[in-house]
Amino acid sequence: MSDVKLWIVGSIGIDDVATPNEQRCDLLGGSVTYAGAAASFFTHVGAVGVVGSDFPETFRERYRRFGMDLAGLQTRSGATFRWSGVYEDDMINRRTLKTELGVFADFSPELPDSFRDAPFVMLGNISPSLQLHVLNQARGRPFVVLDTMDLWIRIARADLDAVIRRADVITLNDAEARMLTGCHNLRDCAKKLLAMGPRFVVIKKGEHGAMLFSEGGIALLPAYPIEKVVDPTGAGDCFAGAFMGFLAQTRAARVDEALIRRAMLHGSVVASFGVEAFSTERLERLTRDEIAARVEELRAMCDLS
Amino acid sequence: MSDVKLWIVGSIGIDDVATPNEQRCDLLGGSVTYAGAAASFFTHVGAVGVVGSDFPETFRERYRRFGMDLAGLQTRSGATFRWSGVYEDDMINRRTLKTELGVFADFSPELPDSFRDAPFVMLGNISPSLQLHVLNQARGRPFVVLDTMDLWIRIARADLDAVIRRADVITLNDAEARMLTGCHNLRDCAKKLLAMGPRFVVIKKGEHGAMLFSEGGIALLPAYPIEKVVDPTGAGDCFAGAFMGFLAQTRAARVDEALIRRAMLHGSVVASFGVEAFSTERLERLTRDEIAARVEELRAMCDLS
Numbered sequence: 001m002s003d004v005k006l007w008i009v010g011s012i013g014i015d016d017v018a019t020p021n022e023q024r025c026d027l028l029g030g031s032v033t034y035a036g037a038a039a040s041f042f043t044h045v046g047a048v049g050v051v052g053s054d055f056p057e058t059f060r061e062r063y064r065r066f067g068m069d070l071a072g073l074q075t076r077s078g079a080t081f082r083w084s085g086v087y088e089d090d091m092i093n094r095r096t097l098k099t100e101l102g103v104f105a106d107f108s109p110e111l112p113d114s115f116r117d118a119p120f121v122m123l124g125n126i127s128p129s130l131q132l133h134v135l136n137q138a139r140g141r142p143f144v145v146l147d148t149m150d151l152w153i154r155i156a157r158a159d160l161d162a163v164i165r166r167a168d169v170i171t172l173n174d175a176e177a178r179m180l181t182g183c184h185n186l187r188d189c190a191k192k193l194l195a196m197g198p199r200f201v202v203i204k205k206g207e208h209g210a211m212l213f214s215e216g217g218i219a220l221l222p223a224y225p226i227e228k229v230v231d232p233t234g235a236g237d238c239f240a241g242a243f244m245g246f247l248a249q250t251r252a253a254r255v256d257e258a259l260i261r262r263a264m265l266h267g268s269v270v271a272s273f274g275v276e277a278f279s280t281e282r283l284e285r286l287t288r289d290e291i292a293a294r295v296e297e298l299r300a301m302c303d304l305s
Numbered sequence: 306m307s308d309v310k311l312w313i314v315g316s317i318g319i320d321d322v323a324t325p326n327e328q329r330c331d332l333l334g335g336s337v338t339y340a341g342a343a344a345s346f347f348t349h350v351g352a353v354g355v356v357g358s359d360f361p362e363t364f365r366e367r368y369r370r371f372g373m374d375l376a377g378l379q380t381r382s383g384a385t386f387r388w389s390g391v392y393e394d395d396m397i398n399r400r401t402l403k404t405e406l407g408v409f410a411d412f413s414p415e416l417p418d419s420f421r422d423a424p425f426v427m428l429g430n431i432s433p434s435l436q437l438h439v440l441n442q443a444r445g446r447p448f449v450v451l452d453t454m455d456l457w458i459r460i461a462r463a464d465l466d467a468v469i470r471r472a473d474v475i476t477l478n479d480a481e482a483r484m485l486t487g488c489h490n491l492r493d494c495a496k497k498l499l500a501m502g503p504r505f506v507v508i509k510k511g512e513h514g515a516m517l518f519s520e521g522g523i524a525l526l527p528a529y530p531i532e533k534v535v536d537p538t539g540a541g542d543c544f545a546g547a548f549m550g551f552l553a554q555t556r557a558a559r560v561d562e563a564l565i566r567r568a569m570l571h572g573s574v575v576a577s578f579g580v581e582a583f584s585t586e587r588l589e590r591l592t593r594d595e596i597a598a599r600v601e602e603l604r605a606m607c608d609l610s
Contacts, residue, residue, distance in 0.1 A: 208513040222525035
């Protein structure tokens with residue numbers, strides 16, 4: 001029996017990324033990649049995704065070096081999902097140049113038997129119907145974080161509502177929270193989202209940090225001020241991955257608001273490292289000591305006592 | 306001898322403000338108004354400004370109810386400064402419809418003798434040459450906070466640099482920090498600003514909070530999540546006013562970084578009340594107990610222990 005504590009379903013891709021300073025091709029990307037690498041600092045992660053026959057063995061090897069279990073990684077004949085984008089000077093706004101679905105177009109995620117009892121699940125950004133399909137293969141009642149995006153809010157609202165009902169935590173950015181609820185004030189957005197099912201709503205604001213809403217009230221987490229952002233791709237996935245990894249490593253009987261705050265702190269810190277290089281390059285040489293040191297640094301920056 | 310602990314120089318105006326929900330005319334406004342009202346919860350404030358012969362006695366009376374010393378308030382024949390603006394749906398971006406300088410065009414601030422020994426000074430948003438002119442009338446070495454705006458960065462850079470050298474704290478928003486330094490990353494902006502003179506740099510990010518930079522490192526303060534923003538006019542002035550009022554009420558031998566953090570917390574909280582109504586209407590019925598309660602609420606929201 002596998003000891004996978006957290007499985008992550010989502011995209012796996014090969015990215016071309018241009019920033020104002022640099023252009024890089026054929027990078028390992030996708031939500032499973034970023035979230036899995038980030039979570040791996042805390043727990044044993046299982047990857048659920050699909051790649052094409054062109055997927056380099058070196059990328060598979062990189063997953064293994066992060067200690068990820070690849071039993072849920074399907075290889076299909078055809079091309080791996082490809083994305084390319086270009087960032088504006090602010091390193092926040094970006095334009096998608098190209099999206100080629102390849103084998104991702106017919107993706108039907110299958111959960112290996114060895115993952116089915118895992119207590120933590122991250123539903124990364126794929127269509128809500130696929131998220132439901134794979135979640136229905138889990139046994140027991142795992143703790144579920146759901147990530148989504150504007151596309152599904154527009155074109156798959158009914159399925160999205162169904163998967164939101166099954167989530168313990170929903171993470172989304174401020175624009176998506178507004179689009180999904182029709183409210184402007186983020187407190188109003190959160191009230192509506194909490195009424196849809198999740199116990200916890202995490203609104204991500206990028207360089208401005210994140211907000212947590214729950215029955216327990218509101219928590220505010222500023223982002224770590226990064227000296228030099230090299231590539232912001234995957235920051236949200238890193239946040240959610242490390243967040244869930246942190247939860248999975250604790251042996252708490254119940255996930256409460258105080259634990260969620262600490263998980264957000266760790267998610268934010270790992271994401272702040274992730275954007276210091278392209279793809280998972282910074283995470284490959286990141287250590288637990290570096291994470292712990294920056295967690296303390298960010299805590300001290302936020303100290304109001 | 307007056308016991309004014311903090312004097313504030315800046316604009317005093319009559320505003321017309323339109324928000325997506327409401328339109329209001331002939332409101333008491335200006336940086337002295339907002340900053341003075343906010344500071345008055347903590348210390349004895351002196352106002353330095355100019356009004357026209359049309360300035361209503363009810364507005365003067367409102368200043369008095371905030372306990373402000375009006376010895377520095379000049380009345381000149383002519384019209385009071387008038388501003389009108391309209392807010393977009395996000396309640397952040399705004400368009401100025403009209404600016405009529407009136408008596409403000411020939412303003413030459415004179416510091417009453419009874420203010421000259423005050424230990425705290427706020428140089429609100431007027432031209433840097435006038436800020437210097439009035440600061441030169443102070444005796445001793447007061448603790449100075451400087452607020453500025455994009456206009457002076459563009460048209461009065463040399464004078465602005467001179468007044469920045471005299472400031473202990475400079476407060477400005479992120480766009481202004483970038484314009485003034487030519488840097489994009491806010492850490493780089495702060496480094497340049499600290500090298501220009503001030504010991505403390507406070508970068509205001511509106512609904513996203515504020516950042517403090519000093520020799521002591523970085524502090525991050527999220528903004529209080531407001532349930533209903535009615536009128537954001539003057540929020541930055543309220544922040545700076547309450548910030549300085551808080552410092553002025555302490556009897557600390559030296560203003561250190563921990564004290565500045567607490568002053569920012571109080572500045573942020575008073576500003577969060579200020580935007581809950583037009584003009585100073587919310588501040589008129591605000592109590593010290595309400596401020597203390599929201600300070601504790603915001604502290605709890607930011608607790609990462």
